[in-house]
Amino acid sequence: MHPESYLAQCGSRWDSRTGAVSMPVYQTATFKHPGLGQSTGYDYSRSGNPTRAVLEETMAWLDGGCRGLAFASGMAALDCLARLFVPGDRIVVTEDLYGGTYRLFERLYRPLGIEAVYVDTADTRAVAAALAQGAKALLVESPTNPLLKIADLRTLGCLAREHGALFAVDNTFMTPLLQRPLHLGADVVVYSATKYVNGHDDVVAGLLVAREPEVAERLAFFQNAAGAVLGPQDSWLVLRGLKTLAVRLARQQANAQAVAAFLAAHPAVARVHYPGLPDHPGHDRQRGQAAGFGAMVSFMLNDPAKAPDILAGVELFLFAESLGGVESLITLPAVQTHADIEPGTRARLGVTDGLLRLSIGLEDPADLVADLARVL
Template structure:
């Protein structure tokens, strides 16, 4: 069955008693036992809730994994995964990753004795060179945030398998609709489900899928013990969003390709980072391992003064953090999403004072281009 059909079917057969087409919201903390030593399969919503379970089973099917897990946020999901490790363990990590993940690693888990080395995970050689005797895992973004570098998931998974490391892939930018890392050999996928999966900028959620049943049991123990689970209302919102994942992603990708081409030809745009462009370093690799290129664009303008103009003078495109919703958003990584990364590291990576990030929505692309065009024009007229 095609993944777009699988997504639409999530939760459809959950309530056979009433035949409800959408899974009910089981807004309950606890469940009544039918008898002494007996259970309906649900005891307490931290340990399991039917609405959350429908979501967890749905994302597991979409990703081709043994089991899925839903958390209160993407950061909660990653935090839970880090509890698989212990003091002295070393992880290799994508260097230009989301700033919130970097903050979690460096300001929280570093003090508990975990070690992190940040490398360009689009280079297999750099990953191999970073290996240590105490390396336990690779944490890689399938498309990096914000520079959109492409990781060779199959090659990295093979390297991890040879060294008996866990391969954890943050697949937020591509979703299982475009890329299924577990099919390429990864052990775990993680998502900020607030983004493309929920898709409407109206909920915060995180999802994890484990490929191996034994690993899934370890993750469930941590999920239940720590308790940073997703509530039933938000679980329902993510399910609702996932049902339209394919049609949204198709439209967003189409818009992104047109916008990237338009930006590439603009005289005040110095560089466009979008893997769908033939000149992008990861274009061929992503074309070979994914069904598409996603809908995120990063671009550099020629003058820092243009940054504020584009952030504040666009009328249709909103200046806001986050991404993946139906509305097009623009943000400034240096001061917004990646502010917690040290300035010298940002400068080395290219997260600079002229870099902007676009999350392309489902609006008519001609309206989006016109909005950017009028904002650029205001700077040219000195109206910024």
């Protein structure tokens, strides 16, 4: 079955007793036991809830994994993943990554003795060199946030196996409809389901999908033990968002292509980061490992001093953090999403005061271009 067909009906056939087409919201903390030593399969909603279970099963099917796990946020999902490691472990991580992930490793896990080593994961040789020094895991964003660099996931998967490292991919920007990291060698896929998976800017949620039962069981233990699970109402909202994921992504990608092409030709723009542009360094690599280029665009201004006026002047774009919703958003990563990364590192990476990031929504592309043309 094609993923689009599966998603259109996710949860629609679960309730055989009533025939409910929409997956019911099981807004309950606990479940009645049939008898002593007996269970319906559900006991307490932290350990398992039918609405959350359908979401988790849907994501496992989409990614081709053995199990999915839903969390109260994307950071809660990453925190669960990080619990696989112990003091003395070393993790190779994408250097231009979401600032919250950097904060998690630097402020929470480095003091516990878990070391994150940051490399350009679009540079396969740099990753190989870092893994050769010993690492328990490789965590990659691809495309990266906010510079949209593309890693060679197949090759990195081979390198991780060669060095005995767990390979995890943050697939938030792509979703399983555009990129399936488990099929490219990853062991675990991470999502901020707040973004494209839900797609309506009304839920905060996170997801993990594991390829093998051994890793899945450990992650499920941590999920239950720590308890940062996604509630049933939010699980239902994410399921509802998944039903339209295919049509949303198609329109968002078409809009992103139009916006990126406009920006690439504008004299006020020094550089555009969008893998859908033929001159993007990762264009061919992305074509070979994914079914699309996504709908995130970032660009560097020739004059960074104009950034505040652009943020204040846009009328259709919303000046807001997050991404992946039906509304188009604009943000300045250096002072918002990536503020926790030290200034020197941001400057070296190119996450400067002149870099603006766009999350392209479902509006008419001509209106989006006109809004940017006016403020530029």
